[in-house]
Amino acid sequence: MNAGIVGSTGYGGIELYRLLANHPYTEKCIMYTSSQQGGAYSEVYPHVSDLMDDPLRDVEEAEGIDTMFIAAPPGVSAELTPLLSKKGIRVIDLSGDLRLKKSGEYEKWYGRTAAPEEMTEAAVYGLSEINREKIRNADILSNPGCYPTASLLGLAPLLKHQQADTGSIIIDAKSGVSGAGRKAGLGTHYSELNENLKVYKPGEHQHTPEIEQQLSEWAAGPVTISFTPHLVPMTRGILTTMYVQLNEPVSTESLLDSYRTFYENDPFVRIRKPGNYPQTKEVTGSNFCDIGLKVDERTGRAVIAAVIDNLMKGAAGQAVQNYNLMNGWDERTGLKFVPMYP
Amino acid sequence: MNAGIVGSTGYGGIELYRLLANHPYTEKCIMYTSSQQGGAYSEVYPHVSDLMDDPLRDVEEAEGIDTMFIAAPPGVSAELTPLLSKKGIRVIDLSGDLRLKKSGEYEKWYGRTAAPEEMTEAAVYGLSEINREKIRNADILSNPGCYPTASLLGLAPLLKHQQADTGSIIIDAKSGVSGAGRKAGLGTHYSELNENLKVYKPGEHQHTPEIEQQLSEWAAGPVTISFTPHLVPMTRGILTTMYVQLNEPVSTESLLDSYRTFYENDPFVRIRKPGNYPQTKEVTGSNFCDIGLKVDERTGRAVIAAVIDNLMKGAAGQAVQNYNLMNGWDERTGLKFVPMYP
Amino acid sequence: MNAGIVGSTGYGGIELYRLLANHPYTEKCIMYTSSQQGGAYSEVYPHVSDLMDDPLRDVEEAEGIDTMFIAAPPGVSAELTPLLSKKGIRVIDLSGDLRLKKSGEYEKWYGRTAAPEEMTEAAVYGLSEINREKIRNADILSNPGCYPTASLLGLAPLLKHQQADTGSIIIDAKSGVSGAGRKAGLGTHYSELNENLKVYKPGEHQHTPEIEQQLSEWAAGPVTISFTPHLVPMTRGILTTMYVQLNEPVSTESLLDSYRTFYENDPFVRIRKPGNYPQTKEVTGSNFCDIGLKVDERTGRAVIAAVIDNLMKGAAGQAVQNYNLMNGWDERTGLKFVPMYP
Amino acid sequence: MNAGIVGSTGYGGIELYRLLANHPYTEKCIMYTSSQQGGAYSEVYPHVSDLMDDPLRDVEEAEGIDTMFIAAPPGVSAELTPLLSKKGIRVIDLSGDLRLKKSGEYEKWYGRTAAPEEMTEAAVYGLSEINREKIRNADILSNPGCYPTASLLGLAPLLKHQQADTGSIIIDAKSGVSGAGRKAGLGTHYSELNENLKVYKPGEHQHTPEIEQQLSEWAAGPVTISFTPHLVPMTRGILTTMYVQLNEPVSTESLLDSYRTFYENDPFVRIRKPGNYPQTKEVTGSNFCDIGLKVDERTGRAVIAAVIDNLMKGAAGQAVQNYNLMNGWDERTGLKFVPMYP
Known part of the structure; x- marks a missing residue:
């Protein structure tokens, strides 16, 4: 399986990379950005030097991706998800774009145009412990807020x-x-x-x-x-x-x-x-x-x-937990970290 | 006017010193401790080197003090206040000993023997903005908790x-x-x-x-x-x-x-x-x-x-505000600090 | 005496205000800015609400100022100091513009055009303890870096x-x-x-x-x-x-x-x-x-x-110490703070 | 392979646990302490609740351990290492006891009696990148200081x-x-x-x-x-x-x-x-x-x-790196963490 990360230069993106880099069933992890294409990921984040020196790519050229994680600012997912879905790519969206079922609510609280209601209807709300069964069958997953x-x-x-x-x-x-x-x-x-x-x-x-x-x-x-x-x-x-x-x-x-x-x-x-x-x-x-x-x-x-x-259960961790569920793997796959203390 | 600080080696004590050191109507400020007598105050707190190198003293030998600030652990004030009052020393108590009027409440929440109710009755609760008039006439002042x-x-x-x-x-x-x-x-x-x-x-x-x-x-x-x-x-x-x-x-x-x-x-x-x-x-x-x-x-x-x-409005600052009120001075005396930012 | 602060919205500026607000020989303190004129200073820094709600002003309209503190980015002082000097205003410059006597050094390390050497020659380097006598007679004071x-x-x-x-x-x-x-x-x-x-x-x-x-x-x-x-x-x-x-x-x-x-x-x-x-x-x-x-x-x-x-001995504090020296006051005036600990 | 951790309640100990808990070739990890025996490890560190609720044990009863990590205060390892060695248990010592070859140096800088020189001679200094070959054959490993x-x-x-x-x-x-x-x-x-x-x-x-x-x-x-x-x-x-x-x-x-x-x-x-x-x-x-x-x-x-x-390359991480080398495993085993950022 290959995964992609849209918004890879943000904190959600780098945390997703931390998890997917060692995820046993994820072969490749491709980093996408809207703003810093071409440069190496390790130039943005020197702490991944020698681990991920691949160039940042444009999502429009995404290919060979099975699951796309979207960790981008509001509005990106609403536009991108239908395009990816059409290509048969599963989407796990970490933004707020697909979480509210009623577009009026979204517009009132986010102050911007909502995604079409058919898309928010299609998106499964990924509170893993509660919606586990629905998540297993989801193609569009809306990851909960922190x-x-x-x-x-x-x-x-x-x-x-x-x-x-x-x-x-x-x-x-x-x-x-x-x-x-x-x-x-x-x-x-x-x-x-x-x-x-x-x-x-x-x-x-x-x-x-x-x-x-x-x-x-x-x-x-x-x-x-x-x-x-x-x-x-x-x-x-x-x-x-x-x-x-x-x-x-x-x-x-x-x-x-x-x-x-x-x-x-x-x-x-x-x-x-x-x-x-x-x-x-x-x-x-x-x-x-x-x-x-x-x-x-x-x-x-x-x-x-x-x-x-x-950044974990509140974002990237739960996203990977849902990714595991969507793929029929043990939900702990790649997530068996003992908390880092102190 | 001379002031004393019981519990001067704690954080309430050092903050009181910071304020009283530059208080225009306070001539001397004597530092008391139950545990580290004899050593210089600046050995406990090197940041007051050259400012306050006086030795720490035993409160039992307190003399020439007009107002005693008590910034000590629970129980100290309950014992010390009557002795100081008898000597005609005004007391400003920063501990919880004199705050609860009902001794049963004190014993339930603090898990220790309460001060006699006549003492807690005599103590004025020093929420300066609310009890300003009573504070002006107080001889025993119970400073509120933070x-x-x-x-x-x-x-x-x-x-x-x-x-x-x-x-x-x-x-x-x-x-x-x-x-x-x-x-x-x-x-x-x-x-x-x-x-x-x-x-x-x-x-x-x-x-x-x-x-x-x-x-x-x-x-x-x-x-x-x-x-x-x-x-x-x-x-x-x-x-x-x-x-x-x-x-x-x-x-x-x-x-x-x-x-x-x-x-x-x-x-x-x-x-x-x-x-x-x-x-x-x-x-x-x-x-x-x-x-x-x-x-x-x-x-x-x-x-x-x-x-x-x-440590200020929640402890030493309000204590000095009350000290000012008890002495008929402008309540801002020695407290005109602009907040330190950033 | 009236003082002005150019660059009052920066951290050097707000620290200068903290000191000058309670400085006994400073009657008025006027806040200047190049970028946020008109708004109240307390809108930029809510912690001075009720203390300094005056509007921020344009330094070009400076009037009635005896000493101007310049706490601005590189380049401002080099331009502003001669204008202020001509008006008979003493300048205390907290930037690096006037510190290096050789303009070649400035240009090499700062990467920008230096102030004229006659101005850097005229400026007294304000390391108070070392240059105290020269500082007493200075009209242009270059405050040392932190x-x-x-x-x-x-x-x-x-x-x-x-x-x-x-x-x-x-x-x-x-x-x-x-x-x-x-x-x-x-x-x-x-x-x-x-x-x-x-x-x-x-x-x-x-x-x-x-x-x-x-x-x-x-x-x-x-x-x-x-x-x-x-x-x-x-x-x-x-x-x-x-x-x-x-x-x-x-x-x-x-x-x-x-x-x-x-x-x-x-x-x-x-x-x-x-x-x-x-x-x-x-x-x-x-x-x-x-x-x-x-x-x-x-x-x-x-x-x-x-x-x-x-921000104190490394900037605003030493600037006020020099201000005191330049005016013949005790150098501790307005600076007798006990360190805030903890 | 079974591993034990002496000094498991300290920060070196808990970091070793974090690593060994997911180490693929380490079957069991037994937690030892000199001070808190009997209680569950998760009572000392609630963040390992559900992960390690085993009781803390006395090292004197150590059994079935292949490698013992010692993350204890000075002096413990000097006494314990010979006893463990005699039992055929490999020792990885994270303390300073075995690092200095000359006992005079130890006594001068640590202010306590040194371990016998034959033991410090036997111990291999575990700076992994430099001493890799010697480490592969070590039975007593002295892990470098941070x-x-x-x-x-x-x-x-x-x-x-x-x-x-x-x-x-x-x-x-x-x-x-x-x-x-x-x-x-x-x-x-x-x-x-x-x-x-x-x-x-x-x-x-x-x-x-x-x-x-x-x-x-x-x-x-x-x-x-x-x-x-x-x-x-x-x-x-x-x-x-x-x-x-x-x-x-x-x-x-x-x-x-x-x-x-x-x-x-x-x-x-x-x-x-x-x-x-x-x-x-x-x-x-x-x-x-x-x-x-x-x-x-x-x-x-x-x-x-x-x-x-x-706590990683400066203590537990390098200790596990050496543990891998001593056992002929890839030195990255159990250590492939991407740094946690931010």
């Missing part, structure tokens, strides 16, 4: 078991800076972000409707949430802290048991013991999503903490 | 104006590591915390009852909150993100106006414009508390973000 | 006492990222620099001739050095580690004594005790230069470590 | 080709904090190290004689160096900047060519192009040593920069 992955995996058992007051859900999310990509700007300038912590786009982040869309499906009715992202002075990692009013009292232990059962066949989701909460560093470089929680009897709320590496 | 300061200043206008559904309050708090003090341990080991983010003590942090005590007073009825602290890989700064269900719809602009009016005579509280949210670095080294907020019409919630430097 | 300040203060006693083999000098310099300024680019992108350390421009940095020019003057003969700068993942601070072959054996203690004597009347230079070496955090936010050293008997070399805050 | 690895690989071609003035060598070394291990103390306390840079033990670090021993062998005569380590606010990574007076003029290009030829069969050493210098992040998580250099014609010195991940 925040939605950590949020939805942390909420799924509660929602699917109807234990949550669906009007009460608050997600306070914190991300490392690599989530903002490689494009330089004052907002990602070292001296501005180091030793600094900030909230951004409260109630306005484009991942909000993606989370709501999935929660609404589980709740069988519209769910509106508060979602507030923060930028934390570190490179990798997302921690979502979620607050949910419980419909009925339940103990921390019992809720953890129910989470553990829910995810018992999911190799990349780990449930912590009572009193133990996950830290972002505990999943760095790996595809794990670790979840801890506490039921606060004083307030009747569950407080759930979920962590992922935003 | 998290409570950022939380309460961010919530006061909403609560005092009865705009909040008091059962809905969620405080998601994030702190830099200096809040954990100078005592070394695995939990504050560089390689464990760097590039890491974690939640700790959700629903169990000892600042929870301190916040609830004040909110309950404002609400004229018991208020129970969700309070979740996080440790962020930076040295200084606290950001509290607060979620409150509003009793009545209000616009962001109008709520910001009401905050601005509420704090119009408070030189250390700054209210941001709509769409602008404070960052921790924007108050570093200063005594400011900056507040931004957004009313989310979709959910009917206000999302409020407040930032402070945890 | 690396040269830490390097020269660390080497001056050795060179002036003829103890150094002047052909042996190696300066391995390390800087925080704020030295690169506020202009965003991939080279200062958070995710690229965080958890990273790099060498840049070895043997080619434009501060090399500035250091050599001064060393040559002290040595009364041409001195050529190895100078290698590094970028360290922190915002502020410079540490220079210097290696010098000694002409004659001397003990560490005795060399430290000689340094201490050399700087005994210099309030901003502190010499450490044997076995104690300065750390950058120990001068953060202050105007100190701290120096430690060891004579290595095995190699006959002195290893000297000097630290400064690059 | 600083010596980066220093020696950067200097080997120059020394072996007799191009260096051996009296002129200066190594200015910078390390991330994980090199200090997991034991908590004020010297590794987050708030003390973050936003800080310091020199430590100039001319006194115990890796100095290890470097000199190897350089002296290459130079066929005694070599004395200046070696100055620094602590940088990041977790992983070492950069050594080395200054060497050249015996004869040579161009940067030509010297780089000679380095490239020297290492042409070494998969883990990469030589950069002229004008390109390696950054620590470019090897993070991998076993690479990247080298760049410049010949400075002005001074006649070569400035060489070498980077490694201190």
Whole structure:
């Protein structure tokens, strides 16, 4: 099998390369770019010197590719996916272009023209643990956003078991800076972000409707949430802290048991013991999503903490997990990294 | 006036020294310690070489002190304050010992014996902007915790104006590591915390009852909150993100106006414009508390973000602000720092 | 006295504002910019909200200014200084434009046209501790670079006492990222620099001739050095580690004594005790230069470590120190900050 | 093959586990500790939950182990190695106990009793690229220190080709904090190290004689160096900047060519192009040593920069590389990681 990476010069692209370079069933990995064609990939990223010195190519000339990963800015995938599909190339899209089923929602939150609804309908939402069966048969895969992955995996058992007051859900999310990509700007300038912590786009982040869309499906009715992202002075990692009013009292232990059962066949989701909460560093470089929680009897709320590496389970790792599923391989193929600690 | 600092070798102590060293009405500043007596202060902290080479002293021999700042671990102040008061020394206590009026609450949350209730009754809670008049007449001042300061200043206008559904309050708090003090341990080991983010003590942090005590007073009825602290890989700064269900719809602009009016005579509280949210670095080294907020019409919630430097407005800075008030000086005396940026 | 800041939107500019805002003999401080005129300074830097909401102005309309600080990119000062001088305004230039006496050197290392030599001749090199008397009479002051300040203060006693083999000098310099300024680019992108350390421009940095020019003057003969700068993942601070072959054996203690004597009347230079070496955090936010050293008997070399805050003693702090000297004030005026620690 | 890790709870130990867990020829990996026996490894390191929940064991009960990795504090290996050897277990020692051939040197620099010289004589120094043939036949392998690895690989071609003035060598070394291990103390306390840079033990670090021993062998005569380590606010990574007076003029290009030829069969050493210098992040998580250099014609010195991940090529990675060599496997086995970037 040959794979291609569109947007290979971004952080999603380089992380995909890190995974595919050692993926046992992927023979070749071709790097595409819209902006820096001709130069060697190792000129863009000297850390792959001697490993990947191939020139960057133009996707229009893509040939012999079985699966194309698209890790490009908004708008690229909406245009490119139909062309690739027509050529019989499977697409795994890491952008937000194909995630929202209703084009009105996309246009409202992303502020740009949506992909045609027939394409977003055709795209399978690749939250691997939840949609595994559909993913196995997908030709167009829409890979979830980083925040939605950590949020939805942390909420799924509660929602699917109807234990949550669906009007009460608050997600306070914190991300490392690599989530903002490689494009330089004052907002990602070292001296501005180091030793600094900030909230951004409260109630306005484009991942909000993606989370709501999935929660609404589980709740069988519209769910509106508060979602507030923060930028934390570190490179990798997302921690979502979620607050949910419980419909009925339940103990921390019992809720953890129910989470553990829910995810018992999911190799990349780990449930912590009572009193133990996950830290972002505990999943760095790996595809794990670790979840801890506490039921606060004083307030009747569950407080759930979920962590992922935003470039792995939040992007490239989950993309490769889906690539494995789409090809009938063990979903852990090429992903058996022990987290890098410290 | 002469001031003393008990617990001078901790981070609260060294920050107090930084402020008092240039305080125009403070003649001498004497450094006390329970553990490292005799050595020069500059041996503990070489950065004050040539500035403060005096030996560290035993507080039992304190003499000629007008105001004693206590920046010591739990339990010290409960014992020391009555002895100092008897000598006619004013006390400004930065620990949690005198903050909770009900000893049962202290014992439940701190897990140790409380100070006598007559002492906690005598102590004035030093949230400067709110209790300014009482503070002017205080002889024993209980300086607020870092998290409570950022939380309460961010919530006061909403609560005092009865705009909040008091059962809905969620405080998601994030702190830099200096809040954990100078005592070394695995939990504050560089390689464990760097590039890491974690939640700790959700629903169990000892600042929870301190916040609830004040909110309950404002609400004229018991208020129970969700309070979740996080440790962020930076040295200084606290950001509290607060979620409150509003009793009545209000616009962001109008709520910001009401905050601005509420704090119009408070030189250390700054209210941001709509769409602008404070960052921790924007108050570093200063005594400011900056507040931004957004009313989310979709959910009917206000999302409020407040930032402070945890060692300044969250500890030493507010202590000096209170010291100024207790002595009838302009509350900005010795505190006119422009935040250090970047 | 009224002061102006050209290049006020950069990091040198905002640090100058931090100092001048509380400088007791500076009545007004006017902010100039070439690029963002009209907007309020607090829109560029929200951390000065309520402190400096004045609009940014065009320097061509400068009026009523006694001293102009120029903290602008290369080339600005060369053009602006003569115009300001003609108006009788004293100039303190923080750029490299006026530092090199020989225009050929400037053109070689900076790669651009030099200022006229009569102007660079007129400019006094503002290494405060060394040139104090000349500075008192200066009308045009060329403020030293950050690396040269830490390097020269660390080497001056050795060179002036003829103890150094002047052909042996190696300066391995390390800087925080704020030295690169506020202009965003991939080279200062958070995710690229965080958890990273790099060498840049070895043997080619434009501060090399500035250091050599001064060393040559002290040595009364041409001195050529190895100078290698590094970028360290922190915002502020410079540490220079210097290696010098000694002409004659001397003990560490005795060399430290000689340094201490050399700087005994210099309030901003502190010499450490044997076995104690300065750390950058120990001068953060202050105007100190701290120096430690060891004579290595095995190699006959002195290893000297000097630290400064690059934005303070390395830029704005030394500029204000020189401003004080030029005006006949105590050189510590407005600079009595205790370092901010931690 | 079964492997054991003594000192498994330290950072060297957990990094060894990360590598051995996915090493294709290593069936079992048993975790030993002297201090925390009985508890599960995942209680010490929650990030290996579900991966390694085995209990920690006492090395005295070691059985069925083919190769024992010792990643313990000084002194442990000197005692343990003979016992293990007697049982026929191969030893790979990551501590400094067996590195110095002369016990006097060990005692002088480590300040403790040395291992018997017959044992240090028996131990093969595991600088893989240089001693590959000897390593293939080793039963006791002394794995190089982190600083010596980066220093020696950067200097080997120059020394072996007799191009260096051996009296002129200066190594200015910078390390991330994980090199200090997991034991908590004020010297590794987050708030003390973050936003800080310091020199430590100039001319006194115990890796100095290890470097000199190897350089002296290459130079066929005694070599004395200046070696100055620094602590940088990041977790992983070492950069050594080395200054060497050249015996004869040579161009940067030509010297780089000679380095490239020297290492042409070494998969883990990469030589950069002229004008390109390696950054620590470019090897993070991998076993690479990247080298760049410049010949400075002005001074006649070569400035060489070498980077490694201190826990990989500087410890566990090189240990596994040697383990592969000792067992006749491809030396890249289990080490084909693309560096993790960003």
